[in-house]
Amino acid sequence: MNLANKITMARMMLIPLFILFFAEYPAWLIERSAFFEYIQAYGRYWALAIFILASATDKLDGYVARRYNQITNLGKLLDPLADKLLISVALIMMVQTGLVATWIAVVIIAREFVITGLRMVASEQGVALAADNLGKWKMVLQVVAIAAVLWDNYPFQFITFIQMDELLMLAAVALTIYSGVHYLLNNYRLIKMS
Incomplete structure (x- = not known):
């Protein structure tokens, strides 16, 4: 296993x-x-630092994969899987603790299932669907929004009365939906034409 794949596994x-530090534990255990x-x-x-x-x-x-020519099929599988797992677990844990509404987690996770399904269909037809820039920006905004919620709106609470963490999360949902629809429309045509 090369260095890039080891980083992904890490x-x-x-x-x-993350789950260990973010989970809520019963009072008897804490005492x-x-x-x-x-x-x-x-x-x-x-949990935020992790x-x-x-x-x-x-x-x-x-x-590392691009710089040292370590792009592998295993890496192509593991890298997006690791991203999806990290975001999904964070959202599920945040729903469980009441930090995020259930519908937000459902929309974001459902988008990942739909896009993964499309990629699987494309793969069956011998078509490789690459991630687009909107998908990359979507991931960045999701990470920023989740971090802002985990950090309890810090440092925005000192600057404005607006709940910036909530606005960032709503923006992440909007970009998630938009990027998903955009990806489906662009790549569905490729699959049908193959």
């Missing part, structure tokens, strides 16, 4: 760590364990 291994008491007090900050680190490795593995 991103996937950070997801359970009996200094570790879980610490997680109760500071877990969200650690999320940002994992998100940053997305750019790093892509750079």
